[in-house]
Amino acid sequence: MTDGPPPRLPLDWIAAALRRERVRVGLSLSELAKRAGIAKSTLSQLEAASGNPSMETIWALAVALGVPFSALVEPPAPAVQVIRAGQGPAVRSEQSSYVATLLSASPPGARRDIYAVGLEPGTVRASDPHIPGTVEHIVVSAGRVKAGPGGESAELGPGDYMTYRGDVPHTYEALEAGTEFVLVMQHV
Numbered sequence: 001m002t003d004g005p006p007p008r009l010p011l012d013w014i015a016a017a018l019r020r021e022r023v024r025v026g027l028s029l030s031e032l033a034k035r036a037g038i039a040k041s042t043l044s045q046l047e048a049a050s051g052n053p054s055m056e057t058i059w060a061l062a063v064a065l066g067v068p069f070s071a072l073v074e075p076p077a078p079a080v081q082v083i084r085a086g087q088g089p090a091v092r093s094e095q096s097s098y099v100a101t102l103l104s105a106s107p108p109g110a111r112r113d114i115y116a117v118g119l120e121p122g123t124v125r126a127s128d129p130h131i132p133g134t135v136e137h138i139v140v141s142a143g144r145v146k147a148g149p150g151g152e153s154a155e156l157g158p159g160d161y162m163t164y165r166g167d168v169p170h171t172y173e174a175l176e177a178g179t180e181f182v183l184v185m186q187h188v
Contacts, residue, residue, distance in 0.1 A: 013089075014058070015049035017072045021065045022047075035064035055091040055100065059128065066131055068187050070113040074105035088116075096123030098172060100183070111187035119145060119174040119181075126171050133188040134166035143179030147172045156181075 022032050029047070033040040037060055045051035046061075062069045073089055090101040097120035104114040119125065138147055140156045147162060148154055149170045156162055164170065166185060 010089075011046075011049040011051070011053075013074070014053060014072055015047050017074070018043070018047050018061065021067055021071060025065055027065075032061070032064055036060040054094045055098070056094055056128075058091065059130070063128070063131060068105075068111070068113055068131065068134075068185065070102055070105035070185075073102060093125050096125040096172075097121075097174070098123075098125035103182075113185045113187075115183040115185070117172070117181050117183050119143075119172055119179045120177060121174045121179075124171050124173045127166075127169065129168050130166045130185065131187060132167050135163060135186045135188065136166040136170070137161070137163045137184040137186065138181050140179070140181040143177065144175035145172060145179050145181060146175055 022029070027035070029043055030040050033043040036043070036057075038057055042051060042057065043061070046053055046057075058072055059069055062072050065071075073091065088101045088103065090099055092099050097118075099118045100115045101117075102113065103116055138145070138156065138161065140158050140160050142158060144155060144157050146153050146155045147170070148164045149168050152164065153171060154162055155175065
């Protein structure tokens, strides 16, 4: 990761994706807001490309729509794509120092997303369950992290790999400054 804040997601990407997915599943603004546990006015603002959505809000909407998180934040992809370290669409958590940068969204026919994650000690990123069948894979590149579902979390260091169900509550906690890992979300 680099110094300074990562680039923000363009709101027009999120707005277009929310409208597309909401219409696809046939939900009204009111019904989607209710299912996601957010205010209808918040959803209306997001679909109008205004507001400042947090990671938690986008995750709640993705779960309510039954789509991967990346379906709501991915940009239009060119034929060849290079994402330099510290660049790319990044989303920050309101709960912790967790920052996830989408590196590769799942293409049609495949069901996986790849993220570069940076996490700092002092807070725990508590993740609600993702869509049913989600499996997460982590490979740590720097620092140390404690991750996994409640009661089954493990401490990982550089080079360590872990996999676990992502459709149950789980957490990520940095144990050292500068913790970074690659997170692959597999949607089966």
